[in-house]
Amino acid sequence: MRSAPPVGRRVDSFGEIRYYQPLMPFVHLLRQFPGRPARTLPGEMILPLVLLALGLAMVPAGAAAQDGAVDTPPAMLRPGDRAAIQVWRNAELSGTLTVGEDSTLVHPIYGAVKVAGVPIPTAQERVQQFLTGFTAEPRITFVPEFRVYVGGAVRDPNQHHFPQMSVGAAITRAGGSTAPNRTHRVRLIRDGREWVANLNGDGIAAILQEPIRSGDQIIVEERTTFTRSYVGPALQVLQTITSLLTTYLFIDQVFGSDAKNFEAM
Numbered sequence: 001m002r003s004a005p006p007v008g009r010r011v012d013s014f015g016e017i018r019y020y021q022p023l024m025p026f027v028h029l030l031r032q033f034p035g036r037p038a039r040t041l042p043g044e045m046i047l048p049l050v051l052l053a054l055g056l057a058m059v060p061a062g063a064a065a066q067d068g069a070v071d072t073p074p075a076m077l078r079p080g081d082r083a084a085i086q087v088w089r090n091a092e093l094s095g096t097l098t099v100g101e102d103s104t105l106v107h108p109i110y111g112a113v114k115v116a117g118v119p120i121p122t123a124q125e126r127v128q129q130f131l132t133g134f135t136a137e138p139r140i141t142f143v144p145e146f147r148v149y150v151g152g153a154v155r156d157p158n159q160h161h162f163p164q165m166s167v168g169a170a171i172t173r174a175g176g177s178t179a180p181n182r183t184h185r186v187r188l189i190r191d192g193r194e195w196v197a198n199l200n201g202d203g204i205a206a207i208l209q210e211p212i213r214s215g216d217q218i219i220v221e222e223r224t225t226f227t228r229s230y231v232g233p234a235l236q237v238l239q240t241i242t243s244l245l246t247t248y249l250f251i252d253q254v255f256g257s258d259a260k261n262f263e264a265m
Contacts, residue, residue: 070188070195070210075164077116077123078214079103080147082161085110085127088139093131096145120144120164148212150174152220153184167218168208177220189217 077083079101087093097105103116113130115123124142131138143163148170151157155175162170167188171177177184185198186207197203212218 070207071190071193072210073191073213074119075144075146075211075213076119077144078147079116081116081214082145082147083115083123083127084141084143084145084163086141087131087135090135093134146212146214146216148214149217150220151217152187153178153222154220162212165212166208167210167212167216170212170216170218171208171220184220184222187217187219187221189219191215 077099079099081099082096083099083105084096085094093109095107097107097110099116100106103114104111105113105115110127110130113126115126118126120142123144124140127142128138128140131140145161145163147159148162149159150170150173154171155178157174160170160174162173165173167186171186185196185201186204188195188207188210190213195203195207197207
């Protein structure tokens with residue numbers, strides 16, 4: 001009868017045995033239990049565990065990137081956004097105000113004006129109409145500031161309030177890329193959908209020129225590689241399996257010895 005191959009080596013269909021370095025934690029694991037190497041974890045179990053780990057690592061996470069042009073909904077304020085209002089010759093009615101959860105401006109005077117959920121020109125008209133109660137012909141400027149998250153490989157990854165601008169301008173306002181690289185890509189997440197383009201790809205111009213909208217998430221990231229996407233997560237899964245096997249072998253050794261002693265009595 002052919003003996004089982006040593007643990008920590010891979011067996012292909014021709015019976016050739018070669019070392020597989022990431023599996024060395026299993027070797028160190030079994031050395032802690034020298035009396036049970038072949039029975040507890042035979043070498044034939046290693047390859048299935050590797051395939052299992054790779055399979056788990058390749059499960060896609062998050063929403064898939066969308067094909068085609070980016071959806072550009074009408075520009076509207078949402079709760080958490082801000083509006084910069086300047087009323088000519090009236091500092092008391094001027095300021096940068098936050099949009100509250102009830103869609104109104106958080107302000108003791110503007111609290112009755114709902115500006116969220118409508119196109120920006122409509123919101124401005126509502127503010128101007130409201131101000132007619134204070135002055136006959138109010139002259140105002142109304143600048144929406146959208147709450148946008150810019151993250152990844154930028155100098156100021158954070159949530160920002162930006163006036164109307166493009167995605168590319170928002171990245172610049174966030175400090176730009178920390179390490180400009182043609183292998184980077186830009187990911188735009190909007191209302192549960194996402195679009196991705198490589199900096200040297202055909203679709204990057206459309207994303208960078210896309211006007212921002214409230215709630216946008218703009219991520220500058222390195223293009224994923226096979227090692228970063230699959231090998232790293234697979235090794236993490238293998239480490240988890242190693243921990244589970246360590247616990248199993250410990251429990252089996254302790255309680256197995258107790259059972260044998262009980263039968264010998």
